[in-house]
Amino acid sequence: MTVAAAALDVVGLTRCFGSRMAVRDVGFALERGEKLAIIGPNGAGKTTLLSMLAGVLVPTSGAINRAVERPCGWVPQQQAVYSKLSVAENLRLFARLERLADPDAAVARMLAQTGLEDRAQEQVGRLSGGNQQRVNVAIGLLADPAVLLLDEPTASLDPRQRARLWELISALAGEGRCVLYSTHAVTEAERYADRVLVLGDGEQLFLGTPTELEEVVAGDLAPSAIAPPGPSDGPAGDFETAFVQFLRARGH
Amino acid sequence: MRWLLVKDLQILRRSPLQAGVLVVYPIAIALMIGFALSSPPGRPTVAIYSGIPTSKVIHLGSTRVDVGSLAEQLFTSVRPLREPSPEAAIAQVRDGHALAALIIPDDLTSEIESLVTSGTGTPTVQVVLNGSNPLERQFAEQALQSRIAQAEQALSKLVLKVALGDLQVVLGGGSVNLLNRQIPLLGLQRSRTILGAQIATHPGDAALRRALGQVVNFANLAIDGLTFAGPVLGSIGTPVTVQQTVVAGRSTPTDSYAVAIAAVVSLMFVALLLAAGLLALEGSEHAYPRLVRGLVAPEALLAEKILLASACAAAVTLVMAAIVSSFVSLDWGRFELWVVSIALAGLAFGSLGVALGGLAREVAGASLLAFLCSLPVAFVALVPSTSVSGGVEDVLKVVSFVFPFKAGLDAVSNAFSGTPTGIVLPLLHLVVLTVVYAAGARLALRRFAAA
Numbered sequence: 001m002t003v004a005a006a007a008l009d010v011v012g013l014t015r016c017f018g019s020r021m022a023v024r025d026v027g028f029a030l031e032r033g034e035k036l037a038i039i040g041p042n043g044a045g046k047t048t049l050l051s052m053l054a055g056v057l058v059p060t061s062g063a064i065n066r067a068v069e070r071p072c073g074w075v076p077q078q079q080a081v082y083s084k085l086s087v088a089e090n091l092r093l094f095a096r097l098e099r100l101a102d103p104d105a106a107v108a109r110m111l112a113q114t115g116l117e118d119r120a121q122e123q124v125g126r127l128s129g130g131n132q133q134r135v136n137v138a139i140g141l142l143a144d145p146a147v148l149l150l151d152e153p154t155a156s157l158d159p160r161q162r163a164r165l166w167e168l169i170s171a172l173a174g175e176g177r178c179v180l181y182s183t184h185a186v187t188e189a190e191r192y193a194d195r196v197l198v199l200g201d202g203e204q205l206f207l208g209t210p211t212e213l214e215e216v217v218a219g220d221l222a223p224s225a226i227a228p229p230g231p232s233d234g235p236a237g238d239f240e241t242a243f244v245q246f247l248r249a250r251g252h
Numbered sequence: 253m254r255w256l257l258v259k260d261l262q263i264l265r266r267s268p269l270q271a272g273v274l275v276v277y278p279i280a281i282a283l284m285i286g287f288a289l290s291s292p293p294g295r296p297t298v299a300i301y302s303g304i305p306t307s308k309v310i311h312l313g314s315t316r317v318d319v320g321s322l323a324e325q326l327f328t329s330v331r332p333l334r335e336p337s338p339e340a341a342i343a344q345v346r347d348g349h350a351l352a353a354l355i356i357p358d359d360l361t362s363e364i365e366s367l368v369t370s371g372t373g374t375p376t377v378q379v380v381l382n383g384s385n386p387l388e389r390q391f392a393e394q395a396l397q398s399r400i401a402q403a404e405q406a407l408s409k410l411v412l413k414v415a416l417g418d419l420q421v422v423l424g425g426g427s428v429n430l431l432n433r434q435i436p437l438l439g440l441q442r443s444r445t446i447l448g449a450q451i452a453t454h455p456g457d458a459a460l461r462r463a464l465g466q467v468v469n470f471a472n473l474a475i476d477g478l479t480f481a482g483p484v485l486g487s488i489g490t491p492v493t494v495q496q497t498v499v500a501g502r503s504t505p506t507d508s509y510a511v512a513i514a515a516v517v518s519l520m521f522v523a524l525l526l527a528a529g530l531l532a533l534e535g536s537e538h539a540y541p542r543l544v545r546g547l548v549a550p551e552a553l554l555a556e557k558i559l560l561a562s563a564c565a566a567a568v569t570l571v572m573a574a575i576v577s578s579f580v581s582l583d584w585g586r587f588e589l590w591v592v593s594i595a596l597a598g599l600a601f602g603s604l605g606v607a608l609g610g611l612a613r614e615v616a617g618a619s620l621l622a623f624l625c626s627l628p629v630a631f632v633a634l635v636p637s638t639s640v641s642g643g644v645e646d647v648l649k650v651v652s653f654v655f656p657f658k659a660g661l662d663a664v665s666n667a668f669s670g671t672p673t674g675i676v677l678p679l680l681h682l683v684v685l686t687v688v689y690a691a692g693a694r695l696a697l698r699r700f701a702a703a
Contacts, residue, residue, distance in 0.1 A: 055545045071546055078538040082259065084266040089259075096255040097547040123266070139542070 006067065007032045007178045008053075008147050013062035015048050015202075022048040025062070026204045028197060030178040032067075032146070035169070037193035038182040039243065041252055045202040046182035047077060050151050053180065066147065073145030077152045077182075079136040083125030087116050087135050090124055091142065098143045110138040114168065130161030137168065148172060150181035154188060166192050190239040198243070200252040210239055217242035217249075256548065256556045260530055274526065274564065278518035278572040285514045285576055296351040296392040298330040299344035301337055303358030310361050317364075317410050330354075330395055338378070345382045351392035353380040364407065423478050440478070444471040507580045511573065512665035516597060517630055519569045519664075520657060523598045524622040527561035527605025531693070532618035535609075540700045550697050554690055557606050562598030569594050573668075582668055589667035593675060596682040597660030603689035604656060610696025633658040656685045 006029035015023045023045040030036055038046045051057040053064060054074035066072070081090050091110055095103035111117045114134040119127060124135055133153065140148060150169070154162040170192065173179045183189055189196050190210040198206035198213070206213055264271050310317050333350055335341040341353035355378040366373030379396055381389050421428055425439025438446075447468050454461035534540040534553070544550050573582065573590060605622060612618035632651045652658035663678035 051541070054541075056541045074542065074545065076538060076541060080538040080542040082263060082537055082539060084263045085259065089262060093255055093259050094542075094547070097543070 006030060009065040011063045013052060014060045015052055015057060016060045022202050024202045028207055032176045032178060033173050035173050035179045035193045037189035037196045038180060038199060039186055039189050039196055040199035041247060044199040046199055047151055050149050050182055054149050068146040070146055072147040072149050073140040073143065075137050075140040075150040075153055079132050081124045081132060081135050084123060086121050086123055088120040090135055091138060094139045095142050100143065106142050110142055114138045129156045133157060147178040152182055152184065154185060186240045186243050200247060200250060205250055213246060214239060214242045217245050253552050253556045257560055260560055274522055275568060278568040279575060281514050281518050281572060285510060295331045296395050297333060298392065299333045299335050299341035299350040299353040300327060301335045301341040302356040304356055304360055308361055310365050342380050345380050351382055351388050352396060354396060419478055419481065423475060440471050440475050444468055508582060508669040509665050511576050511580055511582065512661060512668050515569050515573055516657060516660045516664050518572055519565045519594060519598055520601050520626055522568055523561045523565035523601035524605040524626055525619055526564055527557050527602040528609035528618040528622040529615050530557045530561060531606045531609030532612050532615045535613040535700050536615050550694060554606050554693050558599060558602040561605055562602040565601065566594045566598040586667060589672065589675060593663035593667035596679050597656060597663055600656035600660065600682040600685045603686040606693040607689045607696055610693045613699060629655040629657045633661060656682060
């Protein structure tokens with residue numbers, strides 16, 4: 001993939017908090033419609049990386065280039081919605097703040113896209129966690145972004161709600177949007193992402209497809225770097241096991 | 253900013269308890285203050301034993317003094333429980349049925365007569381107080397002491413009147429009542445005239461003439477001295493005349509000052525709690541990062557919270573002032589000064605509120621912080637600076653200066669009844685505090701971003 005073709009091109013992104021380097025020299029490029037999962041242990045820098053891409057945090061160094069000069073859609077880890085407002089009121093508020101040409105049309109579109117038409121007038125605080133997360137996602141999509149950033153989107157959802165959300169995300173990618181999401185559920189990275197980016201202590205440890213990660217672990221690419229599996233690591237070939245082994249081999 | 257205002261108003265509308273408190277609180281304060289200021293002061297219950305018959309009269313020289321009615325004056329500022337004996341009166345205090353007992357002994361009249369006629373009497377009334385509640389004790393003590401002082405002064409004036417009358421008779425002649433008999437007195441001035449006429453009938457070197465001359469000299473000295481003594485005795489009744497002039501500050505009537513305090517307390521609570529809560533809500537709902545990533549500038553967010561909080565606080569405070577004005581006379585002709593002072597004080601409190609909300613980052617913590625901050629700030633501003641020692645006075649002045657309560661109170665009380673020019677400095681002070689606290693809030697928002 002060339003830089004010119006990339007919908008999102010990230011170069012040498014670094015963020016320091018005082019003397020601590022939370023994200024160090026991370027770089028990748030995404031094509032339209034591509035899904036990238038960012039995985040890594042707690043404190044690896046996943047949220048910091050997404051926050052920089054979303055424009056919430058200013059990078060200490062590095063560059064973020066977008067093919068389309070539209071801000072990324074951002075779905076933060078904690079639901080950033082007003083619980084006292086209804087679903088429609090939340091969407092309308094952010095549509096107006098985004099200065100969309102037709103806020104009401106955008107609200108109607110997002111209600112339809114997220115399947116929340118029936119709940120439009122309900123206060124968000126009275127919705128289930130899954131539906132609250134759909135409102136959270138809908139707000140991130142209001143401005144019809146070319147790149148959608150989701151920070152652990154399925155963290156508080158039950159399996160059925162997760163499946164519905166992944167359906168929605170896959171459909172969004174199918175429309176040509178780049179989707180970046182962080183997750184602790186490694187199987188979701190394997191199942192739904194085209195590529196995975198592994199972070200450890202802010203450092204970019206791996207960028208490639210889930211299969212390539214498994215191949216690395218299996219020793220095809222760098223067998224000397226892989227530690228023998230532990231007693232609880234499960235059978236070889238399991239992506240989650242491969243991921244754990246990968247991190248262990250690199251001291252994480 | 254408009255849509256944020258709409259959003260916050262929608263949220264307030266969906267929080268009926270908080271919105272209700274915001275409306276009901278200042279109205280309740282207004283009604284309480286109105287009733288307190290317009291009601292007559294309460295009278296403490298006092299058990300009274302009086303050994304003096306109500307018709308008892310004593311004679312001071314030619315003047316008749318109704319001691320019974322004099323004693324009754326003591327009862328006018330209390331709710332009396334008349335008791336048959338001193339012991340019964342004290343028992344009422346011990347049992348908590350009366351805050352105090354006033355015991356007027358049987359020998360009070362004879363002691364007064366003895367004091368007036370021979371200067372040896374010690375007329376004494378006894379006050380017994382219940383010390384279990386210091387505030388109630390002080391209330392009863394003040395009510396009785398002021399009446400005792402008035403009765404004492406009335407009696408003193410009567411005695412002086414008698415003394416001055418007798419003195420006049422000694423000087424100019426007349427008659428005095430002695431044991432119900434009118435006794436004629438020649439008087440010093442007439443005696444001197446008679447003696448002067450007699451001296452002229454004697455030769456210049458006669459021994460009698462010299463002796464009479466000495467008596468006339470004495471009479472002259474006595475007349476001069478007693479003539480001077482009259483005004484001196486008269487002045488004892490009111491020895492010092494107090495002429496009061498206010499040379500600095502303002503002469504705000506007590507009632508309107510009390511209303512100003514109530515107004516600023518209401519303004520402070522509503523603006524501080526609302527601003528702190530509204531900003532902290534953006535943290536509690538995790539909406540702040542989403543808002544400030546290009547949708548709203550942090551400064552605009554702060555301005556919206558300050559404006560909304562101060563507008564709501566100013567509105568309820570003006571409603572409160574309007575209600576209180578039905579109890580206490582407030583000058584509606586100065587309404588524009590009310591609005592300006594309340595609006596600027598509201599902005600300063602709102603600005604302090606967002607600073608506290610920025611520090612706390614979540615609603616419950618922000619509300620608690622705002623509440624904890626309000627009470628001592630108001631208390632410190634209301635403590636008279638001269639009532640504490642030098643070091644503490646300086647601390648109080650600094651605290652009063654850096655928080656908006658004192659400046660707000662100065663502005664609002666001047667707006668209600670002070671001089672229009674007296675409002676300028678407090679208003680400038682409020683503007684400075686608004687800017688400083690808003691800058692502090694902007695710094696505190698960094699914690700939101702980092703959260």
